[in-house]
Every structure is written in structure tokens, then in C-alpha cells.
Amino acid sequence: MDASVAMYVAQGIHGLAYGMILFLVASGLTLIFGMMGVLNLAHAAFFMLSAYFGYQMLAWTGSFWLALLVAPVLTAVFGILMERFLLKKVHAFGHMGELILTVGVSLIVLDGVKAVWGTESLPLKMPPILEGLVQIGGMQYPIYRLFIIAMALMLLAILSLVLYKTRLGMVVRAAVSDAEMVNALGINVPLVFMCVFGVGTWMAGVAGVAIAPILTVFPGLADQMGMDAFVVVVVGGFGSLGGAFLVSIIGGLISSYGVQFLSQYAAVLMFVFMAVALAIKPMGLFGERE
């Protein structure tokens, strides 16, 4: 196999892995938006918070797997607390208040981690099993990125099974389209909302710990990811899971090949992509509502 094909494949794997991480973050964002009509601007901050929790767990216990398991759950607890005690209280003031409240929470989290962990980037070591390269069909692939892709696909499979094949998923989908009606049918909609919020932040948390070994843990972690995730949600269509998946992969590939060919302007490509997509379909690719 010649070198340029190998390069294309390697960049493709990088892009897919980043796209998967992006999907984990964006899916939570888009689910929460679909349910409550609130774009959670603190979502990326939770993503980063989880990476810090993961670092701390690894420092205490020495186990990457424990960190991957516990840190996202801790993050989800924070997310649920925010939903219960803050977001719900300002619901009466309308979406504007909720949106701005999430900005406030995001500022607190972003500055809070600087106060606790400092501003330098902290390494989060991947377990030895996932280090190195694997040989498949005469090509070499980094194991850790394949692991990320597999894990994200698994989560996607579980999520879609629960959403589309179970009674709980039916309730959630019904609540997305008409919360008031579902509430009137005797289902505890606020509880459903809280669970969805928890699951959404949990997925962002998983993404945060998963990406930490590649990028290390630092306060700027949320910036890039937050922006890309918002682009994904906007382009995929607010509230659409399938749209988020498709656009995440496109976005991942764009940024990975963009770095290869147009390194100077790679950071702009996502936004150019968004501008083009929105010019063609103003509601996003799969969006039905504003």
C-alpha cells in the first residue's frame, strides 16, 4: 500500500474518532434541546469538568477504567443538580433566562477548575492495553482511536435501542413532541426531563474522559469542543439525533482533512460548512423546528 493512501486512511481514522467524540457531546446537547427547548451552554463546560474528574480519579486510584466509569457519573450528578435547583427555577422567565443562566454556570465551572487544578495542562495516561498500533490488512491503526470509535458506536446503539424500542424511549419521544400532553396522561414529565438531562451530561462526560489521553486536560479544552458541538447541533437540526450523528462524522472528517490540506484555515472550515449548510437549509439538515 503506498504512502499517500495510508495517509488518507490514517487521517480518516483520526477524523472518525474526533467525529465520534463530537457526537457524544452533541447528542446530549441536542437531546436536551429537543426536550426542554434550552440550548445548554454549560454543556461543553461539563465535558471539560469530566476530564478533570477523570484526571483526579486516575491520580487517586491509578485505574483508567475506573476514571472512565466514575467521572462521567459525577459530572451527570452536577448536571442534574443544575437542572433541579437552577434551570427549573427560572423556567417561568422564559428561554432567554434559561440560556443566560447556563452561561453563568459555564463561567463558574470554567473558572472553578482553574481555581482547583490550575491552568497548566495535565496528562491523563491511557491504559497500556490501548497504547500503540494494530496491524489490519497491511495498514497500521492507533488502537486508542479505534477504541473510541467502537465505544461511541456502542453507546449510539444502546441509545437508539432505548429511544426507539422501549416504553421509556417512547415516553421520551412523546415528551419531546408535546410535553404538556404527556404530563396530562399521568407521566411524571419533570422526572423524565431530569433523567434526559442526566444522560446528556453523562455522555458529554464520557467524551471528556475519552478525549483526555489524546489532548491532555487543560482549561481551553471546552472552547474548541463547545463550538464544534454547537455547529453540529445547528447544522444537524435542533433536536435531531440522526442529524447530529451524520454532521458529527462530516465535521470530524472536515477538521481532520482540513488540518492536513489547509492547516492555516482548518479552524474556519467548520463555520464555512455551517454557513453553506444553513444557506441551503435554514432549519438544519434534519430540523423541523426552530
Add this chain to the structure above:
Amino acid sequence: MNKKTKSLLWIAGALFLLIYPRLFGIYYANIVVTFAVYALFASSLNLLLGFTGLLSFGHAMYFGTGAYGTALALTHIPGLPLIPAVLAGLLASLVLALCIAPLVVRVSGNAFAMMHMAFGQLMFVLALKLRDVTGGEDGIGGFDIPPFSIPGVISLDMTDPILFYYFAMTVIIGSLWLLWFFTKTPFGQIMVAVRDNAKRVDYLGYRVPHTKAVVYVIAGCFAGVAGSIYALFQNLVAAYDAYGILTSFVPVMMTMVGGVGQFFGPIYGAAIFGLIDEFTTRFTDRVELVLGLVLVLVIMYAPYGFAGFITKMRLRWAARKAA
């Protein structure tokens, strides 16, 4: 309060601002200039957020473009006088607003906010990457500040902080007055009607997107003036300060804390933020943490901000007097 005491208060306020730098010196004069720049910036945002009901998370675009416009004009055009330099910043923001307005006036709510966040980031990344033009992270600095001169009459050196204070305050208060005047025009009333019930305004025969576009462009221009004064004041424009995401959030927070939808809300908000900044930096580096806490508390317990609080107190006072 009757008209006479009101105008007396205004005159007293103006006199106070006039003698203020003589009383407190350069350091406190500079604090007031910073406050005034942000007050104008936040007031221009309030035109969108409070009066038209459009939340923008990318208003820094116009602030930054105004700042870069002025800085670039002063760097590349030798001998450019002061007023045209400010107008260059305004013009840059005007052009940008005219380009973006057709894309955004048909959406509102979350989509409007998010599209602005994206466009704002686009500008930020461009300012970082187009190093040859903008100087990237280091920005453009050290350009000459021209004197304020009317040929044959007067020439004031703008590098003197006290004289600059008078110039900046005149421009900013003039701009604020224009904004205030704008909200009182019949067009300003339509703007408020769009916020309250866009559909009805549409049925009444007014064109909603066109109305939004006009308001949008005006808000952009005044943010540009604020940015331009900021560039002259700092003698430095860099990507993070001009286009950073925090620069977009700050006027939103000021407007919320001061009181959304009231003309003086953002001005109170800018003053409160100035005070918080001035005092917290003496004790801790974690200014953003404090700002976040203040924001959350205000949204939770005083959703109409400081201006709403004042109105409530005044109503209570009036009720007690009547009883």
C-alpha cells in the same frame, strides 16, 4: 419626580462628569472611560435584546470590527484626523452588519443566538489567523492617536488622558442620547411591538424582517463606535479582547444584571460590573467565577435586574405615600 427636578439632576450629573477627572485624577478617569465604553456597547445590545427580543451571543463582532477598523485606518492612512478614524470603525461595523443582517433577520430565539455565536467565532478565528492584517494574538498596537482638531480653531492632544476623557465621554454620551432618541421614535415603538407580538405587527402591514434589519444595523453601528473608542483608549486591539467569546457574553450579562428592556438597564449593569471588577481583582484572580455567580443569582432572584428592582422600590414608595 417633576420635569424641573429631573432636568436639574441631569445638569448636576453633567457638571459632576465635567469636574470628575479634576477631583479624582487620571486613574479614576480611566475607570469611568472603560465603564462608558461598555455602557454604550451593552446599550447597543439592549436595543436587540431588550427592545426587539433578539438575543445575540456574537455582538463582539461589531465591537471588535469597530476597534479593528479604527486601528487599521490609523496604522495605514498617515495623517488621518481623529473623527474620520472613529467613523472608519463605525463604517467597518456598518458594512459587516449589512452583510450579516439578511442572513439572520428571518430567525429568532435560539437560532438567532447560536448563529451569532458561530459568526462571532468565525470573526475571532479570522482575526487570529490573518496575521498579516490583524497581527493575530498580539494585535495591532502603538498606532499614533491623532489630536482632536478643528483647523485654525483648536487642537487638543488626545494622548493626554484627561483630554481624552472629555472626548470619549462626549462621543459616548452623544451616542447614548441618539440611541435613547431612537427608542422614542415611532419606529422605535414598532421595534418593541415586534418583540411583543411579531405576528400581529406583520398583520398590521409592517414588514417584520425589514424592521429587525434596521434595528440590527443600528445596534451594530453603535457597538462599532464603542469598539472604536476602546481602540483609541487602549491604543491596542488584539483578537481575544476584540472578538473573544467573553466579549460577547459581557454585554449580555451587563444587560441582564442591570435590567433588560429598560433603557438605563445596561448602563447600571456596566457600572455594577465595573465595581465588581475593580473590587474583586484586589482580592482574587477569579473574576469570571464571581461574575458567573452574580449572573446566576440575578437570574434566579431578580430577573428584571437592578432597573427592575428600582422600579419596584419606587412603586412601593409611591404606594406608601398614597396610603
